[in-house]
Amino acid sequence: AEIDSSGRPFASYFSGNTIQICPVGALTSAAYRFRARPFDLVSSPSIAEHDACGAAIRIDHRRGVVLRRLAGEDAAVNEEWISDKDRFAFRWQNAADRLAAPLVRENPDGSGELIETSWNDALDVAATLLAPRRGSLAALPGGRLTLEDAHAWSAFTRLVLGSNDVDFRSRSYGSVEEADVLGATVAGFGIGVTYADLENADVLLAGLEPEDEAATVFLRLRKGLLAGGTTVSTVAPLLTRGATKLRARLIPSAPGTEAEVLDSITELGNETKPGIILVGERLAASAGALSAAVALAARTGAKLAWVPRRAGDRAAVEAGLLPGLLPGGRQVSDASARAEIAAAWGVNDLPSEPGRDLNAILAGLTSGQLSGVVIGGTDLDDLPDPAAARAALTAVRAAGGVVISLEIRSSSVTPYADVVLPVAPPTEKSGTYLTWEGRPRSFEAVFDTAAMSDAGVLALVAAELEAPLAAPLGAIALHASTGARQALPAVAASAPAAPAAGQAVLATWRQQLDAGRGQDGEPHLAGTARRPVAHLSRQSAADLGVSDAEFVTINGPTGSVTYPLVVISMVDGVVWVPASPRPVGQTGSGEGSSSTVLGAHSGDLVEVVR
Numbered sequence: 001a002e003i004d005s006s007g008r009p010f011a012s013y014f015s016g017n018t019i020q021i022c023p024v025g026a027l028t029s030a031a032y033r034f035r036a037r038p039f040d041l042v043s044s045p046s047i048a049e050h051d052a053c054g055a056a057i058r059i060d061h062r063r064g065v066v067l068r069r070l071a072g073e074d075a076a077v078n079e080e081w082i083s084d085k086d087r088f089a090f091r092w093q094n095a096a097d098r099l100a101a102p103l104v105r106e107n108p109d110g111s112g113e114l115i116e117t118s119w120n121d122a123l124d125v126a127a128t129l130l131a132p133r134r135g136s137l138a139a140l141p142g143g144r145l146t147l148e149d150a151h152a153w154s155a156f157t158r159l160v161l162g163s164n165d166v167d168f169r170s171r172s173y174g175s176v177e178e179a180d181v182l183g184a185t186v187a188g189f190g191i192g193v194t195y196a197d198l199e200n201a202d203v204l205l206a207g208l209e210p211e212d213e214a215a216t217v218f219l220r221l222r223k224g225l226l227a228g229g230t231t232v233s234t235v236a237p238l239l240t241r242g243a244t245k246l247r248a249r250l251i252p253s254a255p256g257t258e259a260e261v262l263d264s265i266t267e268l269g270n271e272t273k274p275g276i277i278l279v280g281e282r283l284a285a286s287a288g289a290l291s292a293a294v295a296l297a298a299r300t301g302a303k304l305a306w307v308p309r310r311a312g313d314r315a316a317v318e319a320g321l322l323p324g325l326l327p328g329g330r331q332v333s334d335a336s337a338r339a340e341i342a343a344a345w346g347v348n349d350l351p352s353e354p355g356r357d358l359n360a361i362l363a364g365l366t367s368g369q370l371s372g373v374v375i376g377g378t379d380l381d382d383l384p385d386p387a388a389a390r391a392a393l394t395a396v397r398a399a400g401g402v403v404i405s406l407e408i409r410s411s412s413v414t415p416y417a418d419v420v421l422p423v424a425p426p427t428e429k430s431g432t433y434l435t436w437e438g439r440p441r442s443f444e445a446v447f448d449t450a451a452m453s454d455a456g457v458l459a460l461v462a463a464e465l466e467a468p469l470a471a472p473l474g475a476i477a478l479h480a481s482t483g484a485r486q487a488l489p490a491v492a493a494s495a496p497a498a499p500a501a502g503q504a505v506l507a508t509w510r511q512q513l514d515a516g517r518g519q520d521g522e523p524h525l526a527g528t529a530r531r532p533v534a535h536l537s538r539q540s541a542a543d544l545g546v547s548d549a550e551f552v553t554i555n556g557p558t559g560s561v562t563y564p565l566v567v568i569s570m571v572d573g574v575v576w577v578p579a580s581p582r583p584v585g586q587t588g589s590g591e592g593s594s595s596t597v598l599g600a601h602s603g604d605l606v607e608v609v610r
Contacts, residue, residue, distance in 0.1 A: 011530065013215060013512050016087040020070055030524045031088055032068040036060075045072055047433050047441045048086035049144070049311045049426045050518055053216035054435035055082045059090075059427065059446050066090050066427065066446070077195055077435065083215035084525060085512055091521030093425035097410040103420035114420060119460070126419045127464035129402040130161075133371040134465075137402075138165035138361040141321055142377030143310035145454060146431030147440070150312060150319035152455035153376070154327060155345055155469050160462045161374065164323050164332050164355030165364070168316035170378040171309075172579075172601050173285035174358055177491045179322045181290045184488050186306050187317045188329025191438045193276055193305035195220045200229035201276045202269040204302070206258060206293055207235075207283030211242025212512045214307050214436065217278070221246055231273065235261050237507045238535060238570035252571045255507045255603035256496030259288035268300040275302030281309060282509055285602050288493030307436040309510070312377075314434040323355035345469075359384065365392040365401070372402035376423070376454055379517070380412040381596050387558070390416070404461075406454055409517075421461075424451035497605045504540060504575040506554070506606045508595050514580030534563035535576040536608070541567050544608050555607040556598025575608050 019027045041060040048055040048069075056072030069090055071082040102122030103114040117125075130137065139161060141153040145168075157166040167174070198220045210218035224230030225246055232248040235258055239250045253261040269275025277297055283289045297304040308314060320326040320341075330337035338350045356364055364370035366388070373396065380389045393403055393416035405417040408425050427446040431453065435441060452460075462469045497505050513519065513529035534552050541547040546565060553562045554577060563577055570576070579595045595601050 011528065013083050013085070013211060014081065014219070015528070016084045017071065017081050029068065029088070031522065036062050036067050041067060044446045045443070046426070046446060047443045048082060049433070050083075050085050050089060051214055051216075052308050052311055052313055052434075052436040053078065053214055054311075054433055054439060054441040055086050055216050056441075057082060057086060061446060064447055066093075077439070077441070078216045078219070081216075081219055083512065084528065085215070085519070088522050088525040089519045090427075092518050093408065093427055095409055095520050098425075099407060099409060099420065099422035102422060103414075103417070105418050114414070114417070122419055122421060123460055123464045126404055126421070126461055129418055130372065130374075130404065130461070131465055133402060134160070135162040136369070136371040137161040137163065138356065138364065138370050138373045139321075140170065140358065140361065140373060140375045140378050141166065141168050141316070141454075142170045142375075143168050143308070143313040143316055144377045145312035145315055145319075145321075146429075147315040147319065147434055148431050149454035150315040150321055151327065152453075152458045152469060154319045154321055156374075156458045156462060157321075158350050159345060159347060159469065160458075160465055160467045162351060164351050164353065165361055165370065166321050166355060167323060167358040167361060168313065168321040169358055170382045171281065172382065172384045172595060173282060174384075175284050175287070176357065177287065177290055178281075178284035179324060179357065180488055181294060182306065182317050182322065183325050183329060183331065185294060185304060186314075186329075186438075187320075187325060189438065193278075193303045194437050194439075197274070197276060197303070198230060199224035199227065200273060201231075202273045202302075203230060203232045204265070204268055204275070204277045204296075205232065205234040205236070205243075205248070206262060206277065206279045207286070207289065208278050208280030208307055209236070209240055209242060209509055210278075210307075211240070211245070212509065213280060213309050215512060217307060217436070218242060218246070229273070237574045238568060238576060254496055254505050254571050254574050256286055256494065256505065258283060258286040259292040259493035262289060262292035262296050265296055265300075268296065268302045275300055277302050277304045278307050279304065280307050281313070282602065286493075288491045291488060291491045292493070294488065305436060311433050314436060314438060315432070318434060318438075323357050323360075326350075362389055362392040365396040368395075368399050370396070370401070371399070372396060372404070374404045374406070375413050375417075376406035377408075378411075378413060384601070385599075386412075386596050406457055411517075421457050422451065423454050423457055424449070429453040497603060499573050499605055502544065502607055502609070503605045504536070504544070504608050505573055506556075506595070506598070506600050506602055506604050507574050507576040508579040508602050510579045514578065516580070532563055532578045532580065533566045534608075535566055535568050535570060537570045537572045537574070538567050539572045540574070541565070543572075546608065546610050549610045551610075553609050554594075554598060555609065556600035556604070558599030559597040561594045561597055575606065 055078035056074040058070040101116040106112040139157040232246040234248045428451040432442045
């Protein structure tokens with residue numbers, strides 16, 4: 001077996017597939033071995049929840065406990081293959097911190113400990129806190145929702161909270177430009193690029209590392225490559241292991257220069273091999289880059305597809321979980337679009353002013369302009385400034401405001417919440433994920449429990465406030481109204497950072513396997529994660545005086561992280577480290593991922609020392 005640089009044999013994100021296809025059963029899973037016989041199991045088809053690829057899976061369970069997951073067969077999506085994360089990372093749904101009942105602060109003024117209570121009491125307290133503040137409340141629903149739950153959050157924000165202050169983007173990058181591009185080119189357009197299209201295409205990757213961020217996309221690209229139908233180019237600072245497997249052509253780009261690089265591309269695709277541009281959500285971190293990708297598609301005739309990381313991101317866009325967007329790509333500023341959605345929701349009108357995005361919501365909570373927030377599925381450490389997010393939640397409660405949280409398990413939001421309402425994990429609800437393509441992927445509940453989906457819980461809160469949500473939330477057409485699309489405003493590319501002596505530009509993204517909460521409870525999978533290292537070019541290592549260093553420390557505004565140094569061929573003046581929360585050593589005020597600890601994100605300047 002191939003040995004990677006960490007010394008572990010058979011290092012692959014897809015090794016679990018060998019277990020499933022082994023003809024004699026000699027290869028087995030350490031997590032499942034000796035736990036049950038196949039004929040003891042009940043099998044339920046489902047959809048993987050870890051990314052936006054929508055891979056079909058089979059869930060095998062016994063006596064109410066999931067014992068293993070296998071790849072399902074779906075020719076249109078994952079064929080018969082899945083990633084190890086989709087296969088093995090399922091114990092998170094019933095970890096020890098799973099919420100069994102609603103929680104409420106024991107004192108009326110919001111101080112004191114959270115205590116378990118009944119649903120009736122929790123809903124009464126939530127409604128009492130929300131009612132006098134309607135019109136000055138915001139929603140942060142996260143990006144892991146089904147389409148049905150996303151529609152419920154969209155209606156709840158507009159009809160119950162009384163505003164358009166909503167943003168699903170729980171990550172360290174998300175701009176006004178991104179929201180405009182998603183509204184103009186993604187929302188309401190249905191399926192554009194498909195998996196099948198990737199098998200014969202000239203594919204350009206920008207802000208996307210498929211092996212880490214969209215595993216099923218990676219597998220389909222590699223299939224097309226091996227069959228001779230697909231060629232791949234990547235706009236990135238380095239050729240990763242995954243890009244090398246795709247035999248990708250590197251178009252060198254330091255973080256912050258993506259717009260300039262995309263503007264310089266004049267040809268993509270030909271008569272026999274159509275052009276496809278796959279842009280990852282990370283491209284939003286570089287000003288002007290998403291607009292440049294749209295312009296590139298227009299001038300070359302290539303198809304453009306947005307590939308987010310989370311399973312619910314595409315559904316969130318379609319449901320209008322952005323401050324200027326309504327379901328189906330309809331604009332908040334379009335009176336006819338508002339009337340169309342209002343009629344579907346059974347009301348006379350909707351808030352007409354575009355709302356605040358994530359950063360503005362946090363600022364509004366801090367300043368007192370907003371008096372509360374309803375949060376779901378959001379980890380504060382994923383946000384652009386986790387310390388500022390914590391300060392915002394502290395400030396709103398200190399000012400007599402309210403924080404309501406919908407959670408499966410206790411999270412980083414729980415300590416700041418006045419009321420915590422438990423919601424069902426994927427195995428205990430039915431719903432529909434939308435893939436990055438826009439393809440609906442419906443699934444049924446594996447277990448019949450009393451746990452409720454986000455939509456069910458929000459409906460109870462709305463009813464308690466005597467503002468019931470319309471029943472057919474998911475029936476709204478996933479296409480834009482006949483009104484014109486909002487034109488994309490011109491976005492100027494920002495000047496890339498210029499490192500001084502001892503500095504480098506930070507490049508970072510999350511690896512597929514890390515210490516994320518979706519992998520909790522699975523030590524065998526964690527043991528296969530790639531060794532986190534820092535990458536520098538030979539010239540950069542020499543300039544920084546670390547050519548012979550075994551480890552380097554990266555210093556940012558709020559802290560530092562230390563990684564083994566691996567010198568490779570890459571763009572000079574850039575240091576790459578994983579954004580995953582598993583640095584070798586860390587100091588500073590941040591928590592969680594390396595970029596959070598550093599207080600720096602892709603494109604920022606950091607100090608690199610021995």
